[in-house]
Amino acid sequence: MKLELHGIIKSFLSEGKPQRALDGVTFVSEFPHVLALIGPSGGGKSTLLRILAGLTAPDSGEVRIDGALLPTSERELRATRSRLGVVFQSFNLFPHMTALANVMLPLVRVHGMPETEAKERALQIMERLGLADHAGKYPLQLSGGQSQRVAIARALAPKPRLLLFDEPTSALDPEMTAEVLALIAELRESHTPMILVTHEIGFARRIADRIAFLAEGRVLEERLAGDFFSSPGTEEARRFLAKVLAY
Amino acid sequence: MNVAAFFLEQPGRPTPPWVGRFWLCLLFVLLALLCNVVLGGSAVFTAGGWEAVWKFRAVFWKGWQLTIVISTVSLVLSFLLGSVAALLRRSPILPLRSLSVLYVELIRGTPLLTQILFLYYAVAASVGLQNRLVAGVLILSLFSGAYLSEMIRAGIEAVPASQRESARAIGLTPWQCYRFVILPQALRQILPPLAGQFASLIKDSSLLSIIGIGEFTLAAQQVNSATYRTLESYLPLALGYLLLTLPVSLLSKALERRLRHEA
Numbered sequence: 263m264k265l266e267l268h269g270i271i272k273s274f275l276s277e278g279k280p281q282r283a284l285d286g287v288t289f290v291s292e293f294p295h296v297l298a299l300i301g302p303s304g305g306g307k308s309t310l311l312r313i314l315a316g317l318t319a320p321d322s323g324e325v326r327i328d329g330a331l332l333p334t335s336e337r338e339l340r341a342t343r344s345r346l347g348v349v350f351q352s353f354n355l356f357p358h359m360t361a362l363a364n365v366m367l368p369l370v371r372v373h374g375m376p377e378t379e380a381k382e383r384a385l386q387i388m389e390r391l392g393l394a395d396h397a398g399k400y401p402l403q404l405s406g407g408q409s410q411r412v413a414i415a416r417a418l419a420p421k422p423r424l425l426l427f428d429e430p431t432s433a434l435d436p437e438m439t440a441e442v443l444a445l446i447a448e449l450r451e452s453h454t455p456m457i458l459v460t461h462e463i464g465f466a467r468r469i470a471d472r473i474a475f476l477a478e479g480r481v482l483e484e485r486l487a488g489d490f491f492s493s494p495g496t497e498e499a500r501r502f503l504a505k506v507l508a509y
Numbered sequence: 510m511n512v513a514a515f516f517l518e519q520p521g522r523p524t525p526p527w528v529g530r531f532w533l534c535l536l537f538v539l540l541a542l543l544c545n546v547v548l549g550g551s552a553v554f555t556a557g558g559w560e561a562v563w564k565f566r567a568v569f570w571k572g573w574q575l576t577i578v579i580s581t582v583s584l585v586l587s588f589l590l591g592s593v594a595a596l597l598r599r600s601p602i603l604p605l606r607s608l609s610v611l612y613v614e615l616i617r618g619t620p621l622l623t624q625i626l627f628l629y630y631a632v633a634a635s636v637g638l639q640n641r642l643v644a645g646v647l648i649l650s651l652f653s654g655a656y657l658s659e660m661i662r663a664g665i666e667a668v669p670a671s672q673r674e675s676a677r678a679i680g681l682t683p684w685q686c687y688r689f690v691i692l693p694q695a696l697r698q699i700l701p702p703l704a705g706q707f708a709s710l711i712k713d714s715s716l717l718s719i720i721g722i723g724e725f726t727l728a729a730q731q732v733n734s735a736t737y738r739t740l741e742s743y744l745p746l747a748l749g750y751l752l753l754t755l756p757v758s759l760l761s762k763a764l765e766r767r768l769r770h771e772a
Contacts, residue, residue: 317677343678343680344679348678354672355675356672356675358693358694358697358768368679368680371681371689372685
């Protein structure tokens with residue numbers, strides 16, 4: 263998987279004044295399995311992930327995923343989104359559908375798969391993720407960890423070319439965090455490349471091939487994970503690591 | 510079971526459903542007895558009154574049937590109209606949004622009676638709409654649609670933005686997002702007020718009698734002028750409308766149970 267970003271700028275209005283969330287993000291990253299985006303809060307990680315997911319278009323700059331330019335029109339972006347899988351911090355399952363129906367929805371409505379085939383595929387994936395007993399349950403009947411696994415199954419079912427995780431364990435307690443992280447580590451071997459925004463620095467260190475460090479709206483460095491942690495190249499990264507790894 | 514549970518809801522101990530039904534029936538019987546005592550000595554119901562009205566039962570029956578037709582068609586039309594107005598209110602196209610605001614405020618701010626008279630005698634006549642039944646149904650739908658649109662809008666806005674985000678992320682089109690994600694959740698939220706509005710619509714159809722549509726209320730008026738038995742002519746209306754509105758609220762309660770996500 264090759265990701266190329268050039269001069270990404272994205273501003274938001276905050277209290278009437280435009281605020282730059284991303285201030286010229288430029289980097290190239292080639293990774294076999296996992297790229298982790300880390301950095302201090304408010305550094306623009308989630309905004310960058312939303313752009314990569316095609317959920318919002320940058321004000322300027324361009325993104326290439328495996329050489330293909332990310333479109334800017336909503337219609338083309340929709341096609342792009344259908345080929346990516348996104349997992350959110352707060353799961354965002356549809357509460358009025360069973361877990362199985364949640365996983366089947368994109369297969370049937372977006373990818374035009376017949377019901378029976380979609381059901382088969384969904385059940386197969388849910389079984390693989392240890393959700394076989396929960397297919398008929400509604401999201402309110404699931405624990406946080408189970409909900410996030412259903413969300414992962416929903417993102418994974420259409421066989422996306424890239425999986426994006428936006429702080430997937432931030433809303434979970436430690437036990438469930440472990441459960442979801444174990445699953446993500448397992449997915450690493452499934453040949454679907456992943457981009458991971460996370461606060462779990464230890465986990466990023468263990469699972470990521472490469473690290474992109476974001477602070478103040480820019481990617482300050484993009485390096486092999488081992489190198490980044492043993493000898494960070496910028497003062498900001500050094501300070502960030504010293505702070506988060508202190509305890 | 511103990512006696513207290515018969516009168517008081519107690520936390521942690523579910524009240525059997527028949528207790529509620531018992532109280533409902535008891536109060537109904539008490540009400541009927543009260544009516545009997547109060548009216549028994551009055552001179553309002555004179556001898557032969559009910560017999561005189563009973564002769565006209567076919568008039569009531571025909572009127573009641575027409576009210577069912579008018580209400581059913583208006584119910585469907587007003588729901589469509591209300592949904593469209595609610596979506597326009599959220600449209601990024603500003604003139605459409607203003608159109609929706611104008612519609613809702615004008616209709617909700619003026620009496621239905623005035624709307625019926627104006628729209629029928631002025632507007633329908635000038636566009637060549639002769640059929641008073643069709644005109645009546647359209648006017649009623651227009652009226653009820655304005656109220657429904659605000660309820661539907663409130664329901665849509667109560668669905669968290671993260672749901673829309675998630676629907677976009679899996680590649681649903683905006684229409685699919687409404688159809689499969691937003692509306693089912695919104696509907697569940699607004700079912701109780703929606704049922705109330707539908708009951709209102711059924712009763713509001715009685716005002717169409719003023720443009721000479723032979724529905725249930727006009728039937729009662731006709732029976733009254735033929736028999737001079739006012740109360741005996743109008744009391745059957747209460748029963749007839751109740752027979753239509755009660756199923757609406759029962760149906761809504763059943764739907765509410767079915768749509769409960771925890772189920």
